[in-house]
Amino acid sequence: METSTLLFALGLTIFAGLSTGIGSIMAFFAKDFNPKFLSATLGFSAGVMIYVSLIEIFVKARESLSASLGDKMGYTYTVAAFFAGIAVIAVIDKLIPSYENPHEIGNINKPNPCEEQAAQKNGNGTSTDEAAKQAAKQAVRTESETKNLYRMGMFSALAIAIHNFPEGLATFMSAVADPALGISIAVAIAIHNIPEGVAVSIPVYYATKNKKKAFWVSLASGFSEPLGAILGFFILRSLFNELAFGLIFASVAGIMVYISLDELLPTAEEYGEHHLAIGGLIAGMLVMAGSLLLFA
Numbered sequence: 001m002e003t004s005t006l007l008f009a010l011g012l013t014i015f016a017g018l019s020t021g022i023g024s025i026m027a028f029f030a031k032d033f034n035p036k037f038l039s040a041t042l043g044f045s046a047g048v049m050i051y052v053s054l055i056e057i058f059v060k061a062r063e064s065l066s067a068s069l070g071d072k073m074g075y076t077y078t079v080a081a082f083f084a085g086i087a088v089i090a091v092i093d094k095l096i097p098s099y100e101n102p103h104e105i106g107n108i109n110k111p112n113p114c115e116e117q118a119a120q121k122n123g124n125g126t127s128t129d130e131a132a133k134q135a136a137k138q139a140v141r142t143e144s145e146t147k148n149l150y151r152m153g154m155f156s157a158l159a160i161a162i163h164n165f166p167e168g169l170a171t172f173m174s175a176v177a178d179p180a181l182g183i184s185i186a187v188a189i190a191i192h193n194i195p196e197g198v199a200v201s202i203p204v205y206y207a208t209k210n211k212k213k214a215f216w217v218s219l220a221s222g223f224s225e226p227l228g229a230i231l232g233f234f235i236l237r238s239l240f241n242e243l244a245f246g247l248i249f250a251s252v253a254g255i256m257v258y259i260s261l262d263e264l265l266p267t268a269e270e271y272g273e274h275h276l277a278i279g280g281l282i283a284g285m286l287v288m289a290g291s292l293l294l295f296a
Helices: 003-017 020-029 035-069 071-095 113-123 128-177 179-208 211-222 224-236 242-271 274-294
Strands: none
Touching (some): 003 128, 003 179, 020 179, 020 211, 035 071, 035 274, 071 242, 211 224
């Protein structure tokens, strides 16, 4: 196999994976905290993850497993792996203390009753010490919420990284076999990865107020695609087959659906209006559906 072909395939995979950075750049345009923007963005990200998991990843997993095990057993193994992925992330979620749990988040912009009462009492002649105590309590609460939001962003980064690992291998192998097919798959995956970058960068930015960190954490989640390509081709290609590919994809679909329903959507509603979160979710599904139709 020619070196130029391998480099071309690797270049496509890097392009697809690092397109998460395009989405993460959105963090640089977020100046002040905007709960409605965060709500719509989280809903949008949930829509992207749910749609691509159920419409694309699950279907690909079933096709791979059916090719290895037959239609009936292939479908059975796909469903089993899907719910196994949900079970794994649910156990991890259960083991995390509630004060660090990514879906136990309050609204950063929500007025704090304790803080308001302290301000009123201080204005009415109450001692400054009492107001200071109330302010300290508010600081502790806000710090806890910030950690929770940061953890949610990191969970999304982990799920996307796991998702991108076999995706990178698929892109690489397709490009090696057929460069034209590889380009189509790489562009489609790149479009998918842009909103996924948003899913990571926005929570991390609002938690840390650090735009560079939000960008690099989001970008790092895309590095698993070229990593998957390199490991898959040079290390795992003798072991990797349709069965392993199908099981990994089905379980990742389950993980992404769980995170969307248990973390992204509840947080989107917590930070904004119900219809705003659902509107973002539908918009995310539409964007993902459009990209799939465009490169079908």
